[in-house]
Amino acid sequence: MDIAVIGAGAMGSAIAMRLVENGAKVLTYLEGRSATTIDRAKSAGMEVVGLDAIAGAGLILSIVPPAAAIGVAEQIAAAVRRRGTKTTFMDCNAISPQTMVQVASIFASDCGVVLDGSIIGGPPKPGQKGPKLYVSGDAANSSAMLAERGLQVRRIDGPIGAASALKMCYAGINKGVTGLGTAMLLAAIRSGADEALKRELQESLPDLDAKFVQGIPDMYPKAYRWVAEMEEISDFLGEDDPAALIFKGMAGLYRKMADDREDGGVLAGQLDKLNNGG
Amino acid sequence: MDIAVIGAGAMGSAIAMRLVENGAKVLTYLEGRSATTIDRAKSAGMEVVGLDAIAGAGLILSIVPPAAAIGVAEQIAAAVRRRGTKTTFMDCNAISPQTMVQVASIFASDCGVVLDGSIIGGPPKPGQKGPKLYVSGDAANSSAMLAERGLQVRRIDGPIGAASALKMCYAGINKGVTGLGTAMLLAAIRSGADEALKRELQESLPDLDAKFVQGIPDMYPKAYRWVAEMEEISDFLGEDDPAALIFKGMAGLYRKMADDREDGGVLAGQLDKLNNGG
Numbered sequence: 001m002d003i004a005v006i007g008a009g010a011m012g013s014a015i016a017m018r019l020v021e022n023g024a025k026v027l028t029y030l031e032g033r034s035a036t037t038i039d040r041a042k043s044a045g046m047e048v049v050g051l052d053a054i055a056g057a058g059l060i061l062s063i064v065p066p067a068a069a070i071g072v073a074e075q076i077a078a079a080v081r082r083r084g085t086k087t088t089f090m091d092c093n094a095i096s097p098q099t100m101v102q103v104a105s106i107f108a109s110d111c112g113v114v115l116d117g118s119i120i121g122g123p124p125k126p127g128q129k130g131p132k133l134y135v136s137g138d139a140a141n142s143s144a145m146l147a148e149r150g151l152q153v154r155r156i157d158g159p160i161g162a163a164s165a166l167k168m169c170y171a172g173i174n175k176g177v178t179g180l181g182t183a184m185l186l187a188a189i190r191s192g193a194d195e196a197l198k199r200e201l202q203e204s205l206p207d208l209d210a211k212f213v214q215g216i217p218d219m220y221p222k223a224y225r226w227v228a229e230m231e232e233i234s235d236f237l238g239e240d241d242p243a244a245l246i247f248k249g250m251a252g253l254y255r256k257m258a259d260d261r262e263d264g265g266v267l268a269g270q271l272d273k274l275n276n277g278g
Numbered sequence: 279m280d281i282a283v284i285g286a287g288a289m290g291s292a293i294a295m296r297l298v299e300n301g302a303k304v305l306t307y308l309e310g311r312s313a314t315t316i317d318r319a320k321s322a323g324m325e326v327v328g329l330d331a332i333a334g335a336g337l338i339l340s341i342v343p344p345a346a347a348i349g350v351a352e353q354i355a356a357a358v359r360r361r362g363t364k365t366t367f368m369d370c371n372a373i374s375p376q377t378m379v380q381v382a383s384i385f386a387s388d389c390g391v392v393l394d395g396s397i398i399g400g401p402p403k404p405g406q407k408g409p410k411l412y413v414s415g416d417a418a419n420s421s422a423m424l425a426e427r428g429l430q431v432r433r434i435d436g437p438i439g440a441a442s443a444l445k446m447c448y449a450g451i452n453k454g455v456t457g458l459g460t461a462m463l464l465a466a467i468r469s470g471a472d473e474a475l476k477r478e479l480q481e482s483l484p485d486l487d488a489k490f491v492q493g494i495p496d497m498y499p500k501a502y503r504w505v506a507e508m509e510e511i512s513d514f515l516g517e518d519d520p521a522a523l524i525f526k527g528m529a530g531l532y533r534k535m536a537d538d539r540e541d542g543g544v545l546a547g548q549l550d551k552l553n554n555g556g
Binding site for chain 2: 097120121132134154156158159161162163165166168169170172173174176177179180181183184185186187188191192193196197200201204205207208211236237241242243244245246247248249250251252253255256
């Protein structure tokens with residue numbers, strides 16, 4: 001059975017390569033994509049096809065930026081309806097459970113089965129187990145074929161939305177901690193308290209200090225993507241949860257870091273200087 | 279030279295006891311305080327006196343909840359002015375640099391010298407080095423007498439405000455991380471993703487998981503105090519900093535946890551159950 005992967009970014013192409021290495025035929029659709037993306041897809045062993053062939057795959061994975069998730073679901077659902085066959089569609093994106101329910105309603109039962117997937121960890125690398133693909137709403141164990149083809153799959157005993165919620169919660173902690181460190185180190189730099197703070201962190205919170213030293217520089221090039229992810233987490237928590245505001249603030253912080261990168265990285269330079277010992 | 283400590287809470291009384299054990303005479307003023315507080319002060323070896331005697335001490339430490347800091351500065355400044363002598367006043371509270379500048383203007387040069395202090399770490403315990411007392415604006419090294427009497431003092435080479443900024447930044451990270459964990463574990467519980475999240479944290483972020491297991495239950499009885507501290511951090515960051523919003527959200531979250539405690543601790547019970555393995 002063929003597998004289709006929509007999205008040949010860093011994650012999508014690496015997942016596809018892992019599947020190909022384990023004997024799968026992996027299709028993708030790249031209409032309107034850049035030459036770089038097309039090259040990346042081909043290097044990963046993906047076969048570039050039209051939408052009708054995608055609709056004919058037994059399992060379709062959507063691995064795209066959160067803001068593109070709904071559009072992909074609409075495009076695939078339309079292609080499946082035109083073709084008149086059924087398939088299984090797994091949204092693997094960092095979207096809220098509410099957005100996932102929307103995806104499921106777009107890809108309704110006349111198109112086949114929808115699964116809620118979410119990916120925790122970085123893209124697969126040679127010799128490493130790679131990220132975990134969490135799946136919920138998978139009563140028929142359709143994800144088994146991915147596990148058989150080299151992916152680390154973990155089924156959650158829960159409905160559509162549970163895997164998305166897991167991703168929101170994990171990202172809220174992981175990227176939230178990086179955001180807290182970024183915000184407070186910048187404030188300490190502004191206030192002349194940076195060296196004392198750095199020393200105090202090294203002494204009393206060494207694990208967090210180590211996470212900042214690695215995680216803050218890793219964040220700069222991703223900050224623009226994390227803005228939408230933080231807004232998605234805020235929506236997930238909902239207006240009744242005071243913590244929703246925390247992630248509105250995180251979105252603003254990451255927007256500031258994305259702008260800083262475009263403007264030459266002045267703030268990033270200050271953070272790096274402090275983290276590398278002044 | 280006598281030392282006065284205003285505030286005989288857990289921190290103030292333990293700091294006083296450490297000073298007394300190291301040969302200092304420690305005065306305090308407890309007008310209108312509860313019998314419990316008066317007992318605590320006496321057990322710590324503090325000598326309960328009137329405001330005029332406090333004003334005559336060579337060094338006065340203010341160790342009170344953030345919301346009380348301004349009131350204490352006003353009360354002490356008035357007593358010092360009535361007495362017509364000068365002293366040194368160190369505000370050790372978790373207040374923003376802006377509030378610290380306000381304290382300094384209340385306790386103006388006609389009253390003596392103001393120092394900016396901040397305490398990082400829990401109250402001193404027998405056999406342990408205890409918290410660090412950071413001090414800025416201390417050109418004359420007036421804090422040396424505290425170091426000689428058993429406190430761990432660290433001077434910051436910066437003006438009034440630098441020690442307060444350090445405390446804001448450190449608390450923002452330390453209590454912010456606890457807040458992120460609390461918010462996301464509660465969201466995971468609501469969404470049926472709690473067991474998967476707990477396992478994922480144990481596997482990929484074990485240091486943070488350990489911090490949550492210890493830090494979240496420690497927080498419940500302090501949550502009501504942390505509300506004001508988070509608001510103070512938000513004010514410190516200021517409206518131009520998008521991260522100010524993060525701490526408005528944190529204040530709301532800790533208010534929720536404080537309310538939960540008053541209402542019987544339903545949320546706390548859910549968190550404990552998850553952290554203790556279901």
